[in-house]
Amino acid sequence: MKINGHKPTAPATRLPKCPTGIQGLDEITGGGLPRGRPTLICGGAGCGKTLLAAEFLVRGAVQFDEPGVLMAFEETEKELTANVAALGFDLAGLVRRKKIVVDYVHIERSEVQASGEYDLEGLFVRLGHAIDSIGAKRVVLDTLEVLFASLPNEAILRSELRRLFRWLKEKGVTAVITAERGRESLTRHGLEEYVSDCVIVLDHRVNDQIATRYLRVVKYRGALHGTNEFPFLIGDTGLSVLPITSLALNHKVTNERIATGIPRLDAMLGGRGFFRGSSILLTGTAGTGKTIISSNFANAAARRGERVLFFSFEESPNQIIRNMHSIGLRLEPLVKRSLLKFHSARPSLCGLEMHLATMFKEIAAFQPHVVIVDPVTSLMELGAAPEGKGMVTRLIDYLKAGQTTSLFTSLTHGGHVLQQSEGGMSSLMDSWILLQDFEGNGERNRVLYVLKARGMKHSNQIREFLISDHGIDVVDAYIGASGVLTGSARVAQGDLEKAAVLSSQQEAAQLEREVERKRKALERQISDLRSDYEGEALELRRIAEQVGTRTLLLGTERAASGILRQADAKVTARTRVRSS
Amino acid sequence: MKTHKTKRATKAPAKSRPPQPRAKYILRLFVAGATDRSRQAVLRVRQLCEAELKGGCDLKVIxxxxQPKLARANQIVATPTLIIKFPPPLRRVIGNLANITGLFLELDLTTKGKITL
Structure with missing residues (x-):
């Protein structure tokens, strides 16, 4: 295909990398240490230089089939074997299988007398012999600087060390050289002058009485690398450096939705719950039901057959199981079926980094679909604010990359500042559900509402939720002129409304009856009037008849007398009109 | 001074008696190849053995x-290294042994020799 022809080819000059196999370090360095070149690892006492170097060597031998030579200037083979055994490495076994050679170089200063010029050919021969005997690809020189203390004539020593690093490059081995950190320079004896390809600085600091180790790649010639200071920890499976992922925003997304375990809450979230792989924040003050809602979510996921990892920093697993039993959630069968796993730890047990590193490890081992952190604020309080946020970002990032849905609960203090205080973290979250207390009428009731839900229609309603023996019920809160009513006030308001409806119904019926009554009265009146009228009309008609008759009679009489009196005809006519 | 003396007193009867009939001094010189520095060192040790220790040296040049294995076994880092195995305590002299006169005198070897004689 033509399109393939235009595919950008990898630059030929790209440095070959030598993977360390150490969690996180390969991500920071973009694949490992520079292959075939020396790398300097410096740091103060007790910050893990020797362990890092030893792990590089052991993992090389075990995972990458690259035998290695460990030239130790400070510790004997026995001591080293014991030290790395604590990390689960069998150094003695690797030595037996000819994967690793340990050469302990010891110079007793009190035995040594200087007399004239010398070179370090002895060291070269030993190293060369060790490399050739097992075909080593990796070399560790653990604290080469001991030589400065035990050999005279620093000028000779420096030129010999320069020659040593050149020689190591010529040999094509990937070397790690450890060195004590100096007061003003990176190393006490300025070894960074000779090792210019890659320099890693380790540090061990105590903040707020919590000690944390940090790693920083100061220099990596010819390659991009993370320049930040990354916390790392020494665990029971070796070192792990945070972050485990890069901080790019390029996760895959899915349209799949997962139910929350509370049907009414699903309904509030566009009817189908959260997006898979999204991050959810559940904030609320103490006792608003955060753990209960999280447990419901965990229960629902586990019952769908998904693996759920529940990090609890407040309660022990048994306590959660017992407490959830009281609302009808039976979690222990899920734990038994390995669908639900609890990890409880006191927040003050160790530093934030250590916690996160442990969490990363647990997540990597359990491969959960859903991760719950209850509450994340306990962790955040351990570190300085930006640091804590950075850590949580990395955790969310890591989870999103694996399409793992994450739910964080966050404990807030006090009422109104709550939204502000979460401002930092909320931007990292896809959905945010707020739990709140409503106090009044001598009772406290819980309400929840969806503050945000990226990418889905969601309800703007405040809902009350009730916790009962059979779980969580989300009900409509009463919202009226007098505000939001919850609990018994909501029930009372409901009753009031019912009564009002009833009374207005009664009123209407009464009015209806009144109308009827009036109509009837009116009809009665009309009929009375009519009968009155009829009676009067009859009377009047009778009178009229009488009058007519009398007039007739009178006329006849007049006519008769007129005839008699010979009266004028005109006058007779006028009189006739008046009488009619 | 006092501690020095008592140390010698406790060690001498246990360790110095058995090898007495044989060599009085056991020296091992480790060099790396036939460089100028190596040659200088070898020459100088031989001279010193003759001049200061008057023979009786068990000197081996390695x-x-x-023999790279011997370098590891003897904890050789710098070359040339002269190891004085006997008489005790063990000493290492690093360098080509140039520019130093009376090295063994300085190391108190001859004095020790005199005492044992």
């Missing part, structure tokens, strides 16, 4: 290129 080329670590030929």
């Amino acid at each position: 080329d670590i290129y030929q």
Whole structure:
């Protein structure tokens, strides 16, 4: 295909990398240490230089089939074997299988007398012999600087060390050289002058009485690398450096939705719950039901057959199981079926980094679909604010990359500042559900509402939720002129409304009856009037008849007398009109 | 001074008696190849053995290129290294042994020799 022809080819000059196999370090360095070149690892006492170097060597031998030579200037083979055994490495076994050679170089200063010029050919021969005997690809020189203390004539020593690093490059081995950190320079004896390809600085600091180790790649010639200071920890499976992922925003997304375990809450979230792989924040003050809602979510996921990892920093697993039993959630069968796993730890047990590193490890081992952190604020309080946020970002990032849905609960203090205080973290979250207390009428009731839900229609309603023996019920809160009513006030308001409806119904019926009554009265009146009228009309008609008759009679009489009196005809006519 | 004396007193009867009939001094010189520095060192040790210790030296010169295992076994880092195995305590002299006169005198070897004689 033509399109393939235009595919950008990898630059030929790209440095070959030598993977360390150490969690996180390969991500920071973009694949490992520079292959075939020396790398300097410096740091103060007790910050893990020797362990890092030893792990590089052991993992090389075990995972990458690259035998290695460990030239130790400070510790004997026995001591080293014991030290790395604590990390689960069998150094003695690797030595037996000819994967690793340990050469302990010891110079007793009190035995040594200087007399004239010398070179370090002895060291070269030993190293060369060790490399050739097992075909080593990796070399560790653990604290080469001991030589400065035990050999005279620093000028000779420096030129010999320069020659040593050149020689190591010529040999094509990937070397790690450890060195004590100096007061003003990176190393006490300025070894960074000779090792210019890659320099890693380790540090061990105590903040707020919590000690944390940090790693920083100061220099990596010819390659991009993370320049930040990354916390790392020494665990029971070796070192792990945070972050485990890069901080790019390029996760895959899915349209799949997962139910929350509370049907009414699903309904509030566009009817189908959260997006898979999204991050959810559940904030609320103490006792608003955060753990209960999280447990419901965990229960629902586990019952769908998904693996759920529940990090609890407040309660022990048994306590959660017992407490959830009281609302009808039976979690222990899920734990038994390995669908639900609890990890409880006191927040003050160790530093934030250590916690996160442990969490990363647990997540990597359990491969959960859903991760719950209850509450994340306990962790955040351990570190300085930006640091804590950075850590949580990395955790969310890591989870999103694996399409793992994450739910964080966050404990807030006090009422109104709550939204502000979460401002930092909320931007990292896809959905945010707020739990709140409503106090009044001598009772406290819980309400929840969806503050945000990226990418889905969601309800703007405040809902009350009730916790009962059979779980969580989300009900409509009463919202009226007098505000939001919850609990018994909501029930009372409901009753009031019912009564009002009833009374207005009664009123209407009464009015209806009144109308009827009036109509009837009116009809009665009309009929009375009519009968009155009829009676009067009859009377009047009778009178009229009488009058007519009398007039007739009178006329006849007049006519008769007129005839008699010979009266004028005109006058007779006028009189006739008046009488009619 | 006092501690020095008592140390010698406790060690001498246990360790110095058995090898007495044989060599009075056991020296091992480790060099790396036939460089100028190596040659200088070998020459100088031989001279010193003759001049200051008046013979009785068990001196062996070891080329670590030929026997790299011995370099490790003897904790050789710098070359040339002269190890004085006997009399105790063990000492290492690093360098080509140039520019130093009376090295063994300085190391208190001859004095010790006199005492044992």
